[in-house]
Amino acid sequence: MVHKAKSDQDAAEVFIQLVGDKIRELRTAKGLSQEKLGELSDLNSNYIGQIERGEKSISVYTLKKLSNGFSLSLEELFAKIDPASHTSDLEKITSLIQERPTEEHAKILALLRAALNLKDGTY
Structure with missing residues (x-):
């Protein structure tokens, strides 16, 4: 409405x-x-x-x-x-990643890509 x-x-x-x-x-x-x-x-x-x-x-x-x-x-x-x-989910994800050490960012990105590929069946 x-x-x-x-x-x-x-x-x-x-x-x-x-x-x-x-x-x-x-x-x-x-x-x-x-x-x-x-x-x-x-x-x-x-x-x-x-x-x-x-x-x-x-x-x-x-x-x-x-x-x-x-x-x-x-x-x-x-x-x-x-x-x-309220904070969007994307903002929450970004905030969580920003809180992690910079050297972990590439690993987090790889994990996220793997999870999305698994979800989409493109693994």
Whole structure:
């Protein structure tokens, strides 16, 4: 769903709806009913429905409860709600390689190529 905002109030409403949409997507992807997520999160299932419909602005503590219900860390839940604000996998890979001594870079590249060739069946 594409959302656009004209003012801070509009932006807040759009973000609240985005959070609700993402919570619903996560819940359905995990095969959970609102009742089961409520049970796992220690939240009322009616409240879960209000969150998903964008009717409620929720606290960080409620996000923490939801992350527990999804068996995710709060960081993982934030990444699913607002992935653009988090480091991409490519940036993570680059960072990991940069942390290694320079003399290991060629070995890492060779391992990566071998893994990709194995995956593609071109080994």
